[in-house]
Amino acid sequence: MADEEDIILSELSDDELVLQMHDDLYDGLKEEIEEAVNILLGRGWAPYDVLTKALVAGMTIVGYDFRDGILFVPEVLLAANAMKAGMAILKPLLAETGAPRMGKMVIGTVKGDIHDIGKNLVSMMMEGAGFEVVDLGINNAVEKYLDALEAEKPDILGMSALLTTTMPYMKVVIDTLKEKGMRDDYVVLVGGAPLNEEFGKAIGADAYCRDAAVAVETAKQFMSRKHNQTA
Amino acid sequence: MSDLLSKLLAERDWLMADGATGTNLFNMGLEAGEAPELWNEAKPENIRALYRGAVEAGSDIFLTNSFGGNAARLKLHNAQGRARALNRIAAELGREIADAAGRPVVVAGSMGPTGEIMAPMGSLTHESAVEIFHEQAEGLKEGGADVLWVETISAPEEYAAAAEAARLAGMPWCGTMSFDTAGRTMMGVTSAAMVDLVEKLPNPPLAFGANCGVGASDLMRTLLGFVAQGTERPIIAKGNAGIPKYHDGHIHYDGTPALMAEYAVLARDAGAKIIGGCCGTMPEHLKAMHKALSERPRGPRPTLERIAEVLGPFSSASDGTGDDAGAPRERRRRRG
Numbered sequence: 001m002a003d004e005e006d007i008i009l010s011e012l013s014d015d016e017l018v019l020q021m022h023d024d025l026y027d028g029l030k031e032e033i034e035e036a037v038n039i040l041l042g043r044g045w046a047p048y049d050v051l052t053k054a055l056v057a058g059m060t061i062v063g064y065d066f067r068d069g070i071l072f073v074p075e076v077l078l079a080a081n082a083m084k085a086g087m088a089i090l091k092p093l094l095a096e097t098g099a100p101r102m103g104k105m106v107i108g109t110v111k112g113d114i115h116d117i118g119k120n121l122v123s124m125m126m127e128g129a130g131f132e133v134v135d136l137g138i139n140n141a142v143e144k145y146l147d148a149l150e151a152e153k154p155d156i157l158g159m160s161a162l163l164t165t166t167m168p169y170m171k172v173v174i175d176t177l178k179e180k181g182m183r184d185d186y187v188v189l190v191g192g193a194p195l196n197e198e199f200g201k202a203i204g205a206d207a208y209c210r211d212a213a214v215a216v217e218t219a220k221q222f223m224s225r226k227h228n229q230t231a
Numbered sequence: 232m233s234d235l236l237s238k239l240l241a242e243r244d245w246l247m248a249d250g251a252t253g254t255n256l257f258n259m260g261l262e263a264g265e266a267p268e269l270w271n272e273a274k275p276e277n278i279r280a281l282y283r284g285a286v287e288a289g290s291d292i293f294l295t296n297s298f299g300g301n302a303a304r305l306k307l308h309n310a311q312g313r314a315r316a317l318n319r320i321a322a323e324l325g326r327e328i329a330d331a332a333g334r335p336v337v338v339a340g341s342m343g344p345t346g347e348i349m350a351p352m353g354s355l356t357h358e359s360a361v362e363i364f365h366e367q368a369e370g371l372k373e374g375g376a377d378v379l380w381v382e383t384i385s386a387p388e389e390y391a392a393a394a395e396a397a398r399l400a401g402m403p404w405c406g407t408m409s410f411d412t413a414g415r416t417m418m419g420v421t422s423a424a425m426v427d428l429v430e431k432l433p434n435p436p437l438a439f440g441a442n443c444g445v446g447a448s449d450l451m452r453t454l455l456g457f458v459a460q461g462t463e464r465p466i467i468a469k470g471n472a473g474i475p476k477y478h479d480g481h482i483h484y485d486g487t488p489a490l491m492a493e494y495a496v497l498a499r500d501a502g503a504k505i506i507g508g509c510c511g512t513m514p515e516h517l518k519a520m521h522k523a524l525s526e527r528p529r530g531p532r533p534t535l536e537r538i539a540e541v542l543g544p545f546s547s548a549s550d551g552t553g554d555d556a557g558a559p560r561e562r563r564r565r566r567g
Contacts, residue, residue, distance in 0.1 A: 164475045166263045
């Protein structure tokens with residue numbers, strides 16, 4: 001690309017720069033994202049606007065193309081890495097300004113299931129979309145989920161299973177939440193290769209998420225519903 | 232061509248591989264979360280029964296119970312120090328069953344993915360991956376495996392690392408990937424890209440192909456994708472017995488023995504030389520597949536329409552190889 005003119009991020013207008021950031025996220029360009037975040041902050045942008053208009057909006061495009069089979073895991077991981085680098089700059093500022101949170105998720109693979117690639121991808125993409133993620137790792141018994149829900153007070157509980165033999169355990173967790181009267185306090189999302197929508201409904205989850213991109217989209221939809229209800 | 236698999240590939244029109252390992256072991260009482268490889272030592276009789284089930288159903292090749300037997304996976308069970316021994320025993324038990332079969336049966340040393348994401352996206356370096364696979368390969372070799380059988384791989388880097396491990400162990404090998412994401416592997420590899428990857432390796436596999444994934448129809452489409460590249464290398468098809476369904480707290484695969492028999496014949500007609508099953512494929516499925524392969528004459532290469540008609544619809548509109556595959560988004564400008 002040497003014949004094309006180099007882009008000087010600091011010379012772009014705000015609108016141009018934001019569009020450029022969407023491209024750079026798409027290409028997983030971490031340093032460029034860090035630079036652009038600092039430029040926008042330097043121009044007086046609110047940290048929350050940088051997060052939503054530049055980073056989250058850019059990752060949404062990445063998510064759509066992942067969902068549609070245009071981008072695949074390697075590209076998405078690079079994009080999420082770039083996003084996280086930008087997020088690291090914004091995080092302390094967001095806390096200071098009391099900006100609204102995107103949401104918080106507790107996630108883990110269920111008891112008996114040690115397959116974690118899918119769960120890790122969801123964690124990375126959720127963080128990439130600005131969510132706070134508490135990762136419980138693999139092989140979680142119902143008590144472990146309950147303890148984490150009480151300690152972390154998340155908006156969303158995510159459960160993952162790769163094995164057909166472990167997916168019924170998701171129902172055990174949901175049934176326990178119901179018994180304890182906690183079910184309605186959380187949005188429960190489930191995922192994993194052998195699952196499907198029918199299964200998600202059968203066990204009483206709020207939604208089944210086919211892949212990490214769908215998980216992010218679904219989480220955002222539930223969060224906006226929640227904001228609308230409390231507004 | 233001194234190894235048994237090369238010999239059989241040269242002599243025979245098709246070879247049948249085995250079915251599921253996990254599904255069979257769960258039916259024998261393996262608890263979810265338990266590492267199946269620990270049974271090689273703790274319950275060898277069950278592992279013998281697993282192997283015997285495939286051999287008695289007519290399999291020419293069966294895979295050892297060592298899929299998750301690499302140090303990276305065994306670490307989740309604090310058994311990372313036993314990788315070599317568990318693999319050796321998996322192959323020894325296999326040798327025992329194969330040698331008693333009364334006909335040539337290939338003991339294929341199963342090597343599944345590390346479960347880690349490779350650099351630069353993840354933390355697993357090429358060197359570490361080779362070391363992990365090499366240790367497993369040496370164990371399988373010691374136990375008497377005829378060939379190494381790398382399977383369910385999604386990243387090209389990991390496939391290459393396993394190939395290097397086979398070279399270091401001085402073993403012939405086969406390797407399949409799992410195409411489960413819109414016709415590609417999770418890491419975006421298309422059927423065409425895999426053919427390219429395979430042929431560029433310094434020590435290409437004896438045979439390559441696809442296993443697991445979404446269902447028999449998708450696997451057949453991947454198979455046609457391999458064939459379209461004009462490869463001369465034997466192709467492996469190991470598809471799941473349908474798709475898992477949830478009924479009253481239990482899961483079962485909806486693929487019947489009759490459906491798997493259709494799949495086996497279509498896979499052969501499409502150009503696969505080694506045909507087997509994956510998740511959900513039990514001895515009764517294998518028997519039906521073997522019967523169909525033995526009795527039914529070779530037919531024309533099936534079209535996508537024919538595959539969908541016999542085996543059911545595809546999970547995605549495209550497999551990422553044709554002109555209709557999604558194109559990356561238009562860039563505004565590229566930076567220099």
